[in-house]
Amino acid sequence: MTIAAGSNRSSRIAGFHKLSPRERLDLVAGFAGLDDAQVTHLANMGNLDPVLADKLIENVIGTMNIPVGVATNMKIDGEDVLIPMATEESSVVAAVCNAAKQNYETGFFTSVSGNLMIAQVQAVDVADPAGARIRILEKRDDIKAACDACDPVLVSLGGGFRDVEVRLLDTPSGTMVVTHLIVDTRDAMGANAVNTMAEKLAPAIAAWSGGRVYLRILSNLADRRLARARAVWKASDIGGEAVRDGMISAYEFAAADPYRAATHNKGIMNGISAVVLATGNDTRAVEAGAHAFAARSGRYTSLTTYEVDKDGNLSASIELPLAVGLIGGATKVHPTARACLAILGVTTAERLARIIAAVGLAQNFSALKALATTGIQKGHMALHAQNIAMMAGAVGEEIDRVARLLVERASVRMDVAQKALEEVRGG
Numbered sequence: 001m002t003i004a005a006g007s008n009r010s011s012r013i014a015g016f017h018k019l020s021p022r023e024r025l026d027l028v029a030g031f032a033g034l035d036d037a038q039v040t041h042l043a044n045m046g047n048l049d050p051v052l053a054d055k056l057i058e059n060v061i062g063t064m065n066i067p068v069g070v071a072t073n074m075k076i077d078g079e080d081v082l083i084p085m086a087t088e089e090s091s092v093v094a095a096v097c098n099a100a101k102q103n104y105e106t107g108f109f110t111s112v113s114g115n116l117m118i119a120q121v122q123a124v125d126v127a128d129p130a131g132a133r134i135r136i137l138e139k140r141d142d143i144k145a146a147c148d149a150c151d152p153v154l155v156s157l158g159g160g161f162r163d164v165e166v167r168l169l170d171t172p173s174g175t176m177v178v179t180h181l182i183v184d185t186r187d188a189m190g191a192n193a194v195n196t197m198a199e200k201l202a203p204a205i206a207a208w209s210g211g212r213v214y215l216r217i218l219s220n221l222a223d224r225r226l227a228r229a230r231a232v233w234k235a236s237d238i239g240g241e242a243v244r245d246g247m248i249s250a251y252e253f254a255a256a257d258p259y260r261a262a263t264h265n266k267g268i269m270n271g272i273s274a275v276v277l278a279t280g281n282d283t284r285a286v287e288a289g290a291h292a293f294a295a296r297s298g299r300y301t302s303l304t305t306y307e308v309d310k311d312g313n314l315s316a317s318i319e320l321p322l323a324v325g326l327i328g329g330a331t332k333v334h335p336t337a338r339a340c341l342a343i344l345g346v347t348t349a350e351r352l353a354r355i356i357a358a359v360g361l362a363q364n365f366s367a368l369k370a371l372a373t374t375g376i377q378k379g380h381m382a383l384h385a386q387n388i389a390m391m392a393g394a395v396g397e398e399i400d401r402v403a404r405l406l407v408e409r410a411s412v413r414m415d416v417a418q419k420a421l422e423e424v425r426g427g
Contacts, residue, residue: 017059021050025061047336056330068278068340069093073100075107076229076358083359084340085274090384092270095366096359102238108231108361110354116162116224117323119181119194119217121202126211129175133166135208136179140164146204147181147197154193159186161197177209182224187349189282189325194218220285221292222321227357230317231365232309238369244314246372247365251306258300264364265294265303268318271363275356279344280330280337282323289321304364318361322353385412392417398424 009031016024022043029039042062045053054060071083071093085093100107126132136143140163147161154160165180181201183194198216206213235244254264269290273283294303309315326349331337346352389402392414398421405420406412 021045021054021060021062024059028061048334052333052335056334066277068336070343071096071100071359071362073097073104074355074358074362075100075104076355077110078107081345081355082343083275083355084278084343085271085359086278086336086340087270087274089270090387092274092363096271096362099362099365099369102365103231103233106232108229108358110227110229110358112228112322112350112353113226114224115159115184115186115190115349117183117185117190117194117222118219118224119183119198120215120219121179121181121198121205121213122215123177123179123205123209123211123213124174126175126177126209128210129168129177132177132209132211133168136166136177136205137164139204139208142204143181143201146200147183150196150200151193154186154188157186159184177211179205180219185325187326188328189285189323189331189349191218191282191285192328220288220321220323222289222323223293223296225321225323225353226319227322227353228317228319229354229357229361230315231358231361233314233316233365235313238314239373241312243369243372244308244312247314247368248306248308250368250371251302251304254302255305256301261294261301264367265291267367268303268360268364272320272322272356272360275359276324278337278340279324279352280332280334280340281325282329285323286321289323293321304361306368316361316365318357318364320357320360322356324352324356325349326352385417388412388414388417389421392421394421394424 045063144161163182167178169176202213254261304318385403385406394402402420
């Protein structure tokens, strides 16, 4: 079966999900008019087994390979750690390396609040919301028994149901009764476990509340699963008091202004998401939780804090939800994720969360230092110059030569790169 490119093509392809990845690719190639080089590229799935790729998501036709770099110099809780980071953005890995190098002797110190996840069960059309809340809370023992029965293995590992909370939410359509199931998911991220529990409890919640249950699903605002990191940089090691004060001013800008905080926190997530992705965890869940946590006061603000300690040095800290795991999903079956976890040497989800928090703080430190001194573009664009050189058509040794010319000319642009490539090839 083929689909010719043209005005009569249709995206309604019967049985598409039943085909093999290569059969799907051939159909897509005909639909989109892909050339032979594009088809060959998509057919090459790199180091990921096509059979596994076809099981991870639906309608697979290829893979998207992201570079995995390693951040060095990191000392976390007294232990030297190499950090695998999966990202397509230049300067991210280098930023972590540079920040860690400047406080290597003391390093980063971390902690976590635990492994508790929240599942929400939403009940509507409840005649007496306040009374329903109390009735549900009275059923704590029944709720615990039902939740723990959903996952005996989790319970055997020391996890399982921990508590129940009930919130009343006023909405335009009436007061919702929202039950929170608090569950210790141990070394799993826990989405499947808590979702199963919420589904199991839904009929009982409906009966106890006298209302109708709609949503029953986890919350990605995992504020019972916080990870924290702190570090101190000597003022003399980072360029003196002027640099220190400039960095604090940059932090205060982000703390006060959501327009700045959005970019400030995006930089933090550059580092965090790179480690989350490298270890096969859910980047979208972590990012959603982090940004929601940043707005928990009702105003979006910085995830980090910067201060001057009693010795005049720069003291920095970060706190955010980090629902990551070592078992389940891609973390368990993706070979690259398994290799990255081996590089990290982690054996618990708590340790992984601690490391990720430290990476986020290191990333933020480098960004603020750059902003307070040379500006963000100097270092970033120097690394980005290689990408521009390749986009201009440079290959092999030409890439570094063209990139050097772009940096020397302080103009990392495509048109400049094309002229530089002509010079390199002509000279």
